Amino acid sequence: MRGIYIHIPFCAKRCTYCSFVSGMPHEKMHLYVDALKREMDERPIKGEDISTIYIGGGTPSVLYRGAISDILSHIFEKCAVGADAEITVECNPDSVTEDFVSEIISAKVNRVSIGLQTDNDDLLKKINRPHDKAGFLRAWKLLEKIPNKSLDLMLGLPGQNEADLLSSLELAVSLNAPHISLYALKVEEGTPLYESGFAADDDLEADFYDSAYRFLISRGYDRYEVSNFCKDGMYSRHNSAYWDLTEYYGFGISAHSLLDGKRLANDDNIDKYILGNCERFVEKSDAAEEYIMLALRTAKGIDLDRLNGYGVDLMTAKGKEITEYIRQGFMIKEGKNLRLNDNAFYIMNDIICNLI
Ligand SMILES: C[S@@+](CC[C@H](N)C(=O)[O-])C[C@H]1O[C@@H](n2cnc3c(N)ncnc32)[C@H](O)[C@@H]1O
Ligand code: SF4
Missing domain, CATH: 1.10.10 (Arc Repressor Mutant, subunit A)
Incomplete structure (x- = not known):
């Protein structure tokens, strides 16, 4: 059994801290989806038993309608996707619409991961998120037919205090989120946040993490990985497979794969990828x-x-x-x-x- 990861490098706008390969021009979306299908045709996935699929990014929910169904149908045609396979799509609250939700449900998506980061509107603005708390609540409601939901939060954001963090966690718990990912902010070189001179405060982050951990445990969540908490066994099967060194294919620019014990990395040039000239490197691994x-x-x-x-x-x-x-x-x-x-x-x- 293997997994599949698909990288979608488009976003509505760039968050100040983000170093993912994202923010590519939207006019390239159709050609990119075609190129993804071509990459699947060129690699030996035919007949492969697949237990998890993860469409991440970037922001898959900004894709044009029909793109996610197209990508998933292509996988279903080629691979033996188990009837109980976990199929996750990442989304941003501002691009969750009724049409998006209907499309992913018909395309057999059974899990969504939605990025809130914080429920403080001033902080959301400061980090250049394209949504506010009310937009998140609207998206959460629209996604109610998909019970297996994960919510992303961050700690250590510029100007965030412990009360902000606990308020975001309180909101997640009040919504009965079955899964919460809580990431400590990494200030990556080359991001606007880094350029602004902001530096992470490790001691403060450790204190915040400790409070968050205690809060979530007291509300019935299990910490099954350092940044991941869930209720009632609703852990992410796809991510757990990464941590267990289960093999997977990665498609799209900058996507990684683990196959036959080797780690492979696609390069991140979208124009080359669209033209079918994606280079794939073998990475050193132990x-x-x-x-x-x-x-x-x-x-x-x-x-x-x-x-x-x-x-x-x-x-x-x-x-x-x-x-x-x-x-x-x-x-x-x-x-x-x-x-x-x-x-x-x-x-x-x-x-x-x-x-x-
Ligand atoms: C690819 S993004 C998820 C989907 C969507 N693009 C979004 O931002 O809502 C995955 C998650 O990584 C986390 N993340 C992104 N950049 C980070 C950074 N520099 N430090 C810590 N966490 C980060 C955020 O919580 C984000 O939701
Ligand atoms: S929406 Fe997500 S992927 Fe896009 S810039 Fe923000 S953190 Fe990065």
């Missing part, structure tokens, strides 16, 4: 390191037997460090499973660096 990095971010942690299968006996290689982390209460070892304790997520990056 399955053992990736597994340690990804698994430690999850509540399940590392399966030490599985890691042995990648050629690393972690208890022998890093026994001293692990014993010390366990003694300090930062790690828990249960049989062949090694995971971070709840109090260790704020030093997760240091722990990962020491173990790889």
Whole structure:
């Protein structure tokens, strides 16, 4: 079983912090969708068993009507998509319309991920989001026929205080969102936010994260990955498959794939892509390191037997460090499973660096 990721590089406007490959001119949309289908024809996906599909971006909801159905029908014609496959589309509140919702439901989409980021209208304006809180609520209502919904929020936005963050979380919980992704702001080089001289405050972010974590746990959410919380087992199967090193195809500019143990990356030039000249690079990768990095971010942690299968006996290689982390209460070892304790997520990056 493999997954499919489709990258849609269009947005209504660019958020100040965003470094995703997005914001391409909208007049290229039709040619881009044609090129996506061509890429699928050229790569060996025929008959492949597919368990998850994720259309992300960018903002897939800004596509013209018919594009998402076209892309998905193309996949259904070529691949064996399981009847219970998880099919997710990312959307931005401002481009969620009645037509969009009807189209994705008929196209068999059964999960949506919607970006709110914060419910504070001043902050939304400041980061150049194309919607406000009222627009988000309108979109959420329109999406009511798709119960499997995820809501994206961010912490550490310029000028955001703890009360803002808790108010956004309160809103998500009051809407009974089955899944919440809470991302700590990354200030990436080349973004307007970076150019403005804004710098993230790691200590403040750690405090915000801690409050958010405690709030969500108290409201019945499970943290199944450092930035991802869900209720009633409604975790993202697609993203969980990434963290589990399940293989997947990525289509579109800048999309990555993991196939036959190799990581591949499409280049990000839309004009070349449209002309059918997409270059695909093999990236350097190390399955053992990736597994340690990804698994430690999850509540399940590392399966030490599985890691042995990648050629690393972690208890022998890093026994001293692990014993010390366990003694300090930062790690828990249960049989062949090694995971971070709840109090260790704020030093997760240091722990990962020491173990790889
Ligand atoms: C591709 S976007 C999702 C869909 C849509 N484009 C949107 O922004 O609502 C995925 C998510 O990544 C998060 N994100 C984007 N840039 C980020 C950054 N610089 N730091 C942290 N999170 C970021 C946002 O929460 C965003 O919703
Ligand atoms: S809407 Fe999403 S993908 Fe587009 S610029 Fe904003 S964060 Fe980036």
